[in-house]
Amino acid sequence: MYSRLLILTLGTFSVGTDSFVIAGILPEISRTLGVSISATGLLITVFALSYAVLSPVVAATTAHWPRKRLLLGGLVVLAIGNVLTAVLPSYGPVLASRAVAGLGAAMFTPTASATAASLVPPEKRGRALAVVMAGLSGATALGAPLGTVIGSEVNWQATLWFVAVLAVLGAVGIGVLLPAVPPAPAIGLRRRMAPLKDARIGFTLLTTVLVFTGLYTNYSFVAESYDRATGGSGTVLAALLFVWGLGATVGNLGAGRLTDKADPRWIIATAVTVAAVDFALMPLTNRHLATAVVAVFVWGVCGWASLVPLQHRLITVNPAHATLTIGLNAAATYLAVSASGLTGAAGIALLGAHRLSLFGLGFLVLGLLSSAVATRLIRRGAGRAVAPQT
The missing domain is CATH 1.20.1250.20 (MFS general substrate transporter like domains)
Structure with missing residues (x-):
């Protein structure tokens, strides 16, 4: 059970790192893209807003999907979003790529929490949620600082590649270790x-x-x-x-x-x-x-x-x-x-x-x-x- 939860934790660790690491490499991104720090800061805002707006939409429209497929899809989209951020040459497309990464996070994190709760008996639900959410809190202590160091020692694009690799590793682990989790009953959007x-x-x-x-x-x-x-x-x-x-x-x-x-x-x-x-x-x-x-x-x-x-x-x-x-x-x-x-x-x-x-x-x-x-x-x-x- 805990090996399955830890795989979900790796996924939330990649999401958390992506959420917090951009702040540490803002000056480098600003210089490369030739825009102000305040404009570069919108990369953080766009990711957060994409996540916030799309989380309930994704939950409502994908409830009939198998949970494992949705988790895998979320990490793949997160990885794609970070690769696009790393390789796109100008500010506008880079800003849009952060919305893509936010979509991947919106697909993964709520699903991971609900899946963790379903894998354990009710009396252990709190611990299961905590293990999965430890990926987010751990990202503030380890993921974001490590990504910032990578950005300062190599370049900021390497930081985004680092996040993409974390997401791919999480996807591989879920594909191998997580059992099939049935979808929710098929009900209409209003009822959802x-x-x-x-x-x-x-x-x-x-x-x-x-x-x-x-x-x-x-x-x-x-x-x-x-x-x-x-x-x-x-x-x-x-x-x-x-x-x-x-x-x-x-x-x-x-x-x-x-x-x-x-x-x-x-x-x-x-x-x-x-x-x-x-x-x-x-x-x-x-x-x-x-x-x-x-x-x-x-x-x-x-x-x-x-x-x-x-x-x-x-x-x-x-x-x-x-x-x-x-x-x-x-x-x-x-x-x-x-x-x-x-x-x-x-x-x-x-x-x-x-x-x-x-x-x-x-x-x-x-x-x-x-x-x-x-x-x-x-x-x-x-x-x-x-x-x-x-």
Whole structure:
């Protein structure tokens, strides 16, 4: 079972690396394509928006596909998108290639989460989700830094080839090791979208949007927020980001085990509350390297500790629509990531870079309120899900 889950993890590792690595090679891409840094930054936005918009569409329109075929297809499309980014000569086509890569990610990650949940008994579902999502959190600690090093030592195109190779290796592993997973029942598009009428699901997705907007508002401008602690050193900043990614991996895996033993609502509430306290103290802790290391680690742990219980809540509320609701949650996450550049810029304009965490804190508090509403609805049985009909 775990060998199959680890193969899915390799796939999410390639997706996560693709999501985060572009930020580390933006200057090189900008110089090669002859466009500004701000224009080059749209490569990140296009990938995130493609993922966010297409995840629920893919989940709704491919539910009748065998899961193994969809997983393989997603990694192949991801690899193709990265190869195109590496070989295309001008900005416009390169920008379009990032949308292709986003489509591959949208095909793979929600399907991988739903497949992992289906491969294990319910009492081990949290751990299975955590193992697969460890690919995303691990990519922040290892994949993105390694890809950045490849870009600096060779060229940025080599970084994209590296991601493509990861995707191909994941596809080969899935082709060899993953058993056939039957598709969902064939139902109409309107019936597939019925979970959106469920208030429990709606407020859980809103929680994801608010919490991850808060978390990534600070991450998008982490260099500016922590320049006092890093002294402007890119190497020290990279080390801080590694600590953040290490914390993300610890939080993700720890939350997976806890979710199988405790009520997910308490895990979500605790993780977001501790993150909020951490953010409230950041204008002080981001002054010195020692306190910055602690703050960044806590940020990574608590931020990613909320992801698995949110997914688990969606699957538990409506198991019949697990693939769709997980896809919607992935869309919500990447909507938050794509919006964080705007919210971060707004926060800096209002409060300054060193107090940016206080702006993100507002979103975390709203996320706590949204999660509390979802919990109350779940306990009351409100917003009952619509059962699928063939």
